[in-house]
Each structure stands twice: as structure tokens, then as C-alpha cells.
Amino acid sequence: MNERNLVEKLKQGDEAAFKEIVDKWQDLVYNTAIAIVQNEQDAEDLAQEVFIQVYESIHQFKEQSKFSTWLYRITVSKGLDLLRKKKTRKRFAFMKSLFGSDEQIIKEPPDFFHPGIALDNKESGKVLFRAIASLPENQKIAFTLHKVEGLSHQEISEIMNTSVAAVESLVHRARANLRKILEEYYRHEP
């Protein structure tokens, strides 16, 4: 069944079509999610939330873009929401600790190793993902979609609702910022 038929069937409430959609696009959603949130459990939850939203709001998909573009948009949006929530929780816990609350400050997440990186690149991949996490949101998304999902600037511009030139600029600035972060990191590395 092609993409258009699957979407039509899902709009009619066909659960078999939903299963086929999940089977077909679960790797895309999960891989994007794990690259954004950098945690396997969060990525699993996020991927589930994405497909729940697809099921609930398929009628809002107007087929003006590719289905995968719509999926990327939902994943990116939900991923960024999750990161913001985690950041807020961390700040709140820190503030509470300042006022003498017994609650411990949320610890830094453990090192993230992307499961798709070759073994001999694992260590440098870990360092790079830590640096990516500190980039501004737009740069982070553009760079991640380009490098981890292998999308073209054109595809990223459709997902991010921006121009190709803007995406090129975002990826370029992301790379420059990553270089600065890595220079700092390797200068102070024990």
C-alpha cells in the first residue's frame, strides 16, 4: 500500500493501516527522537507520543507535504518540548535546593552513546552529541536532521518551515559553534 492509501485508510479509522504506518516509519521517528533527546527511554516515550498524535490528528494532515515531513515536524516539536520541560524541572530543582529543600538537584544525564555509531567512533560520537546538546534549538535541529537522518537542506527547510538558505546558514553556524565547544573541551580535557 502506498503512502497516500495508508493515510486515507487511517483517516477512515483502519487499524491495520495504522500498524503499517508504525512499522514503516518507526525507525525514522525513533532515530530522530533519540538524536534530539539523547536518551533511549525518553526516545521510546517520544516515539510513542508521536504515533499517538498521528492517530488522533490524522485528519489535520492536508497532504500538502510528504507524510514523512509531517512526522519529522511532530517529532521535532515534541522533542524540543520534552527538552524544555526537562530544563525547567532541573532549574526548579536547583532553586529548591538553594532554599534548603532536601530534594536533590537533578543529576547530569549519563553519557549518551548513539547505537548507530560505529564502535571505533563511539567515544568521539559521545563528545560530539554532548556538544550538540548545548547548541541553540534551531541549529541543533538542522544539524541533527542533516547529519543523523541524512536529510538534504531542501528537506530540512520543509520540515522547519524556512528557506534553504536559512538551513544552510543554521548548519554552518552549528558546525562553527561545535568547533568552538570542542576546542574548549579538548583544551581542558584531563
Add this chain to the structure above:
Amino acid sequence: MKRAQDPESRIIATLNSLEGIQRAKPAPFFFTRLMSKMQIKNESGWERLVVFITRPSVAMVTVALIIFLNMLAAYHEVERNAKTDIVEQSYADYYYVNTSSLYDFENPEQ
């Protein structure tokens, strides 16, 4: 040793470490877990209430609460009866209103 002498090449290697990256895949049975999550989300309010009420801990707390409220009500009832008796008795004493029976009327001389 080589790493410490050549930070530039390390930076380049790190920036290029995503070359050839494979897609990460979710754990097997993703769809099953997804359906289970959707089912939990779709349960109606009544279904969730029944599940909540039938939890052993909730049932035991509810029974204990009912027993406690019954005991409290019984205690207050006993206390209220005792107070009413005292008030009635003092009222009778004050107005010389004693309990009379038919025997008292038939034998006024006693």
C-alpha cells in the same frame, strides 16, 4: 600521547564521527507497547474509577474509614443520650415533677 599533541585532528575526527551513522531502531514489539499505551490513554473515566476502587489498598482504606466513622457516630450517640438524661433529670428535680404512675393516684395517702 598522540591525541594530546594533535587537538585539531581530534576536533576534525569528532566532527566527522557521525559519518556512516546507522539508524537507531526501537526495541522489538514497539507497536505492542504503543497499543498498550493508547489503550491506557483511551480508558474512560468510569473504567479508571473501577480500576482505582478495586485496588486492595483503596478497598482496605475505605473499609477502615467506614468502620471508624461508625464507631465515631456510635460514640456520639451514647454521649448525647447521657447528656439528655442529665438535663431531663435536673428539670424534673427543679419543678418537682416526678414520674407518676397510676398507683400514686390510687394511693394518695402514701
